[in-house]
Amino acid sequence: MDEHQQPASNSQQSLRRQFVLFASNFFKHPKMLGSIIPSSPFLVRRMLGHVDWERTRVLVEYGPGIGTFTREILRQMHPDAVLLVIETNKDFVEYINSAYADPRMQVVHGSAADIQRVLGERGLGAVDYVIAGIPFSTLPAAMRESILDATRQVISPDGTFLLYQFSPNILPALRKTFSKVTREFEPMNFLPAHFYRCSP
Ligand SMILES: C[S@@+](CC[C@H](N)C(=O)[O-])C[C@H]1O[C@@H](n2cnc3c(N)ncnc32)[C@H](O)[C@@H]1O
Secondary structure, three states: OOOOOOOOOHHHHHHHHHHHHHHHHHHHOHHHHOOOOOOOHHHHHHHHOOOOOOOOOEEEEEOOOOOHHHHHHHHHOOOOOEEEEEEOOHHHHHHHHHHOOOOOEEEEEOOHHHHHHHHHHOOOOOEEEEEEOOOHHHOOHHHHHHHHHHHHHHEEEEEEEEEEEOOHHHHHHHHHHOOEEEEEEEOOOOOOEEEEEEEO
8 A cells, every 4th residue: 555545444345345245246146246346325215215114123134245225224213113125145144244234133134035934934014115226127927927916915905015126027917916006216226226106
């Protein structure tokens, strides 16, 4: 290091570690991740701006990756609320467990397709919000439908499914499964994101 270089701060090191973890997993599993970069703060803020934190007691997150949404959910959620996160990638499960340990959070290494069984095993009832960034367009059609059906069944009658995608291809399947679908668009993200709010 020359005399003008500063040692990297802890937060810079942590950001670098997160980026390397996410990007290296993108090269291993491009279809499962769908993006080389985690979601932007603009998208996170916009999606979570629709959550009624005061009344919410059960949240589910599908595909937290390195916890871009998870961190903000934990910051805002009620002290008595429970957050269940389900992630297929073991590296991300280990990272979430080590970086965001919180007694209100339960981390499951598995697929969103198993949501009904996982909630049942944990005695968790109807879900207020399911928040998802999993790349539905690269999933096999049967898997996509089964995750959407299971999601509709676990959400409480006044609950909401919030999801973002990089293409609008999911829209017909959402409209077929949910009674009401509202669309928004967030350009300040890599890649610009289509964002949906669905009622069961
Ligand atoms: C585009 S990344 C999103 C990461 C993070 N939520 C964000 O917004 O930055 C998609 C994540 O979904 C996970 N994933 C893909 N299919 C899944 C499934 N069926 N169940 C749970 N997680 C899944 C991937 O491993 C990856 O972590």
